[in-house]
Amino acid sequence: MPPNEPKLLDQVRALIRTMHYSIRTEEAYVDWIRRFILFHKKRHPSQMGKAEIEAFLSHLAVDRRVAASTQSQAKSALLFLYQKVLKLEVEWLKDVVAAKQPQRLPTVLTFDETKTRLSHMNGETWLIASLLYGSGMRLMEACRLRVLDLDFNMRQVTIRNGKGAKDRLTMLLGTLVVPLKSHLDLIRLQHQRDCGQGVGDVYLPFALDRKYPDAAREWKWQYVLPADALSEDPRSGAVRRHHIDEQRVQRAVKQAAQDANIQKKVTPHPLRHSFATHLLQSGYDIRTVQELLGHKDVRTTQIYTHVLNRGGNAVLSPLDR
Structure with missing residues (x-):
């Protein structure tokens, strides 16, 4: 990274604010991207691809036992990172297998x-x-x-x-x-x-x-x-x-x-x-x-x-x- 270029997570924050995303989305996306980088021993995302993303999502489902909706949010954060921030052609990211979200009936009060x-x-x-x-x-x-x-x-x-x-x-x-x-x-x-x-x-x-x-x-x-x-x-x-x-x-x-x-x-x-x-x-x-x-x-x-x-x-x- 050039010495005057903002850090990756700062770039993520700046773009999220430019696109008028909510502060909750900003916090969630930054957190997932940070976790993804730490999971792969601080490798830069531009040096990683489909295999690393699938490994991270599998880790969330198998080891962390997160809900399917949580895993989906993590995938959305990575999609934002690669497509919007790094501006990489990552059509393969849409095909990364994630857990299927269960269709549950809503709780209704009388x-x-x-x-x-x-x-x-x-x-x-x-x-x-x-x-x-x-x-x-x-x-x-x-x-x-x-x-x-x-x-x-x-x-x-x-x-x-x-x-x-x-x-x-x-x-x-x-x-x-x-x-x-x-x-x-x-x-x-x-x-x-x-x-x-x-x-x-x-x-x-x-x-x-x-x-x-x-x-x-x-x-x-x-x-x-x-x-x-x-x-x-x-x-x-x-x-x-x-x-x-x-x-x-x-x-x-x-x-x-x-x-x-x-x-x-x-x-x-x-x-x-x-x-x-x-x-x-x-x-x-x-x-x-x-x-x-x-x-x-x-x-x-x-x-x-x-x-x-x-x-x-x-x-x-x-x-x-």
Whole structure:
């Protein structure tokens, strides 16, 4: 490597940020690439090929016993490294054998189980769990909501830069209008105090802060569910109030399930599954549910038909006639 050329992992970070990947993707890809290099005794990736990648992926599956999705993420990181960073022709990388991901049915709560779980929550974690079930959002989509994304007149929520870097609209539950407005009144006072102390800026994506220098302090750009404390941005070093920590929500949902004695998977994501399933049970067509969930392929949405007591293709068993 020429003496003035950035180190490989620094090149990876720089390109990821240029392509507007999330910080979680950056951390995961850098970690996998580092592990790959260390696994092969610090050899440079340009000196390795298909055999070394297959050996690393096999090590993850056999020795580390990682899940198929974890192995797939490692493969994606290496694909990014070779194609985007090193700019090598690696068509063979797509043919590298990886573990097949199992097709599992989603965990779905009944209507009563959902209401019971929510009744054991309160405050901001109750708000965000209600948004997951009432609007079908993913956890991080709800955590990253900004004030301008809420349209109380149209009763809709704009989800920006969701999975696949896509925007979409979903419904705003009527019963959440008053609690959300009351919550925003408190958050606005907090934001005004932060501005008075010189720390009222919020993170803006895609260099919007350079295009609109004053936007970072505007109320409409603030997070609907901000963190309790200020923190340092790991990329820029700026001290800001970030959005709520998703782990806090996960812990609250788990505790609520234990308090309600619900013996099902206790993560926030089943609330989204329940949203989709209950809509289908209520007679809404699958295309509408697909759009609300933001699924690219309707076949992804069809998996929720498994709980409709009519089989995967809505076929009525002859025994039920």
